[in-house]
Amino acid sequence: MTVSDEELLRAIADLCTDTDPSPADLADGVLARLAVQGLETEFELFTLVHPLDTRLGTRFDAEPETSSTVALEFAGSTYRVLVRIADTDTDNDTDTDGRRLDGWVVPALPMRVFLGPPGDAPTDVRQSAYADREGRFEFPRAVRGEVRLWLLPQGTRRDGASAPPFVTPPFLV
């Protein structure tokens, strides 16, 4: 019996669903990203408090650019964000120019975190991650260039108040 094109293609679609399912939080991530878009003017802008030049890898005291690990600290009215940027482990890896970004939000609260160019062109690639209950988040291969972080709290603070979204100033990776 000959299988019709339509039946065959439907079977392929079903197979793709089994073998390469979309991420469980795909739609939630999209909606969070759209929420960022809608709230662009409502973000609290954090300030850089750590004494580092915004050109990462170059300290004010003119430490050589070979310094591979950089720490930044941003502060707002209710939160602080610590960011550590380091070279990725390049052993046995052909893609040798990666940078890893680790972050901590204090006080800790689950958050959706986006990393990307400071503008908001549709073609800008924004990476996304979650800050866990300890407030930690990571981008194992951070996008390079001038970037900023957007953080969207996913719940309420311990005092029950809703936490506002916030954004860091641009910095260079």
Added chain:
Amino acid sequence: MTTHDAPGGSTSSALYDAATDAFRRWRTGEDPALDDLVRIMSPVLWHVVRATGLDRETAEDVVQSTWLTLVRSADSVRDAQAITRWLCTSARREAWRVSKVGGRTRPVEDEVLDTRLPAQPSPESEVVTGDEGARLWQALSQLPERCQRLLRIVAWEPRPDYSSVADSLEMPIGSIGPTRRRCLDKLRLELGGAAS
């Protein structure tokens, strides 16, 4: 429902009808309808983008960018019934652009791929359950990668924009139709062989 992909697969006209309805409601001022549209179409866009060969992380970014583009240029979609095609085409074009910029995909000639098909079960194949699925997986894996990608595209989008498909698969637009026909025929042959 445990799966986050579209019920009934890509060719379910109910899915596209639901997307059209959600888009129409959103455009007439019902804001929550956008959430419905996102939840209906994001899994489809996922497969459209993954068919271009992008890795999972980049594919997720491309799906997000596609929705941003829609929100900013929804006025350009004049016919609500065209929304699924508009989304799929935008996603595929963005995937192609990203792959060009970042070198995220590595187009390989079919002839090369023919000789590199894995002999051992791949991780994906291990999740295929049931005789029918296993047979189809085995048959598909015997096809050149370009065939696999094209069939995945048309499985999720029965009438794709051939221009964007041509770009993403790096093949002439005029050869897509004949290639589709040939790939389906090859698949039938492989399935027949697997059955015997």
